[in-house]
Amino acid sequence: MxxxxxxxxxxxxxxxxxxxxxxxxxxxxxxxxxxxxxxxxxxxxxxxxxxxxxxxxxxxxxxxxxxxxxxxxxxxxxxxxxxxxxxxxxxxxxxxxxxxxxxxxxxxxxxxxxxxxxxxxxxxxxxxxxxxxxxxxxxxxxxxxxxxxxxxxxxxxxxxxxxxxxxxxxxxxxxxxxxxxxxxxxxxxxxxxxxxxxxxxxxxxxxxxxxxxxxxxxxxxxxxxxxxxxxxxxxKQLLNEWIETYGLESDFVKVRILGEPPSSSELQFIGRNVIEAAQSRSITGKDVEFAPAIIGVDPAWGGKDAAVIYLRKGNLSKLLYEEPKSDDNFAFAEKVALFEDKYKAQQVNIDFGYGQGIYSAGKYMGRNWHLVNSSATASKTQYANKRMEMWDRMKQWLINGGCLDELDREIAAELMMPEAYVNDRGQLQLQRKRDMPFSPNRADALALTFGREMKVSTPALDLLKRSRQQGSARNYNPLAKL
The missing domain is CATH 3.40.50.300 (P-loop containing nucleotide triphosphate hydrolases)
Structure with a gap:
């Protein structure tokens, strides 16, 4: 009792x-x-x-x-x-x-x-x-x-x-x-x-x-x-030994002592440090005058996915449009065309998966758009497929000066989400969408801007050289009009 x-x-x-x-x-x-x-x-x-x-x-x-x-x-x-x-x-x-x-x-x-x-x-x-x-x-x-x-x-x-x-x-x-x-x-x-x-x-x-x-x-x-x-x-003795061995900025110390997340998880393809650097950059519109505007389109037909339109121009990127799904092909194609005209895009790349109807609607309107099959064979044998190749090109762009849209709060998490591994053929392969918590639609749309090679004209190359000589880091709102 x-x-x-x-x-x-x-x-x-x-x-x-x-x-x-x-x-x-x-x-x-x-x-x-x-x-x-x-x-x-x-x-x-x-x-x-x-x-x-x-x-x-x-x-x-x-x-x-x-x-x-x-x-x-x-x-x-x-x-x-x-x-x-x-x-x-x-x-x-x-x-x-x-x-x-x-x-x-x-x-x-x-x-x-x-x-x-x-x-x-x-x-x-x-x-x-x-x-x-x-x-x-x-x-x-x-x-x-x-x-x-x-x-x-x-x-x-x-x-x-x-x-x-x-x-x-x-x-x-x-x-x-x-x-x-x-x-x-x-x-x-x-x-x-x-x-x-x-x-x-x-x-x-x-x-x-x-x-x-x-x-x-x-x-x-x-x-x-x-x-x-x-x-x-x-x-404290053990903690100090860890700090001396690995360094205060190491992921080992961040996780096991400081209680902070690592810069990169073990299999994570794009690390937090890469993303944070891209988010912190500021460049001027003049710095990307030389660059062609490229639009990536990742359609969707329901569920948790969203249909996304993304712009990349040189080292700038910008979320242009998002809606729950793109099942009205002509209506969505009209939106893509409006952005193509507004930004004078020289290339529009659409994901093959749900994008064939949008591509056909664009063709009917006289647009020269491109379908990109993420499952297709990559141009280099080191990649398992085209999607892995696009994501690797996007990663290198981020490392080499790419600037993320500061108002797009979702893309950072999406870029850090996929893991990558070496498959049985010795090729680099990205984690499948069905094995992720959700589909990284915004990140995929940005990756699609790397879906096709873009030839840069001689005048543009001259501008690029001058831009690099003068330096590009200045205060700038990356969402201002280009």
Missing amino acids: IEKELIEFIAQFEYDPAGFVKAMYPWGEGELENKWPQKWQLELMEELATSMRDDPCRLIRNAISSGHGIGKSAVVAWLIEWAMYTRADTRVVVTANTDTQLRTKTWPELGKWHRLNIASEMFVYTATSMYSVVEGHDKNWRADAIPWSKSNPAAFAGLHNQGNRILLIFDEASEIEDVIWEVAEGAMTDSDTELLWLVFGNPTKNIGRFADCLGKERHRWHTRKIDSRTVEITN
């Missing part, structure tokens, strides 16, 4: 996880001798408390990016226990990057702190779950360790607990597939319910949903970056 006084004592911490942690474990005694929560852990829990007091019945999202050894697993365990102990019929689901991480690290850490909890008799802890001892509540008042599966993401679809509390935790979140994030978010929709979603991890990738939490989606998340050097319990 659980004493009423103990229940009332615990209840006071309903919106105070830091107070719960301080009160429920025997700090300074036994195996917790000379131990106390770290500053960042308390700050995180206090921030969570503030968010809940402001509006408990809204989806509260926290993303914590960190280096190694900071006490992340401990705070995950504390938050699970706080959520379970302080609100009846709370549902908690925890997953991690791998089943091994979940079974051997994340969940056993919960077992350790549950054993130390002064009110541990309130819940039963097992290898995969923790549930209430109150009769009839074991199905609804519980926490479960659930491995995720890309082929079966539905395990997270049933996470509902109307009128109570839901806590969802992703551990080592950088490696959890985007489809799991999507299903989880769709499940966190109960009204009049406390909804808490916390994601933790070393930022091993600079693309994907965890990277988005810390980047383009950070307006939706409370974010926190923990540098391992600032945490008292970390092995």
Whole structure:
């Protein structure tokens, strides 16, 4: 029988996880001798408390990016226990990057702190779950360790607990597939319910949903970056050895110490450093006077894809148009023709996949457009197909001075998304679209501007030489009229 006084004592911490942690474990005694929560852990829990007091019945999202050894697993365990102990019929689901991480690290850490909890008799802890001892509540008042599966993401679809509390935790979140994030978010929709979603991890990738939490989606998340050097319990000697060996700017140190995403993931074809350099450049319209304007068109017929028209002129690029789909071939062809005339484009390249109807409509209008088959044989044997060749040419353009449209916030993520590998024939091959979270339509449209060789006239070459001699880096709005 659980004493009423103990229940009332615990209840006071309903919106105070830091107070719960301080009160429920025997700090300074036994195996917790000379131990106390770290500053960042308390700050995180206090921030969570503030968010809940402001509006408990809204989806509260926290993303914590960190280096190694900071006490992340401990705070995950504390938050699970706080959520379970302080609100009846709370549902908690925890997953991690791998089943091994979940079974051997994340969940056993919960077992350790549950054993130390002064009110541990309130819940039963097992290898995969923790549930209430109150009769009839074991199905609804519980926490479960659930491995995720890309082929079966539905395990997270049933996470509902109307009128109570839901806590969802992703551990080592950088490696959890985007489809799991999507299903989880769709499940966190109960009204009049406390909804808490916390994601933790070393930022091993600079693309994907965890990277988005810390980047383009950070307006939706409370974010926190923990540098391992600032945490008292970390092995400072080892951290300094890593810095001396690899360098402070290395991806190894960024991920494992600073809590920052790498410049490039292991198989990533275009790295973040290349993209950021392209985004930071500014050049004048005069610098590209010599260059022909080329338009790339990537059509789409539904789903999450979008039909995109992109312009490249020398080292400038610009998103011209986007719509959900291009199933009206003549209407879309008219838009392409308008941009062709406006920018006096010397070449229009259309993706062969859904572009044949647009190409035919353009031909009917007397336009000399080109179909580019991404699956066709490349002009050089080092590439698996034409698409790989176009993307490599685009990458070299970015490295050699290409400037990205500063108002196009999506293209950076798309450019960094595909991985590349060497296939069985020894050729460089880009990741297939069906194996990506979504189709990089804007990046593909820009890549299509590299789909055909463009001969530059002698006067244009003279302008190019003068431009290079005079230098091209000046203050300029790349979206101004060319």
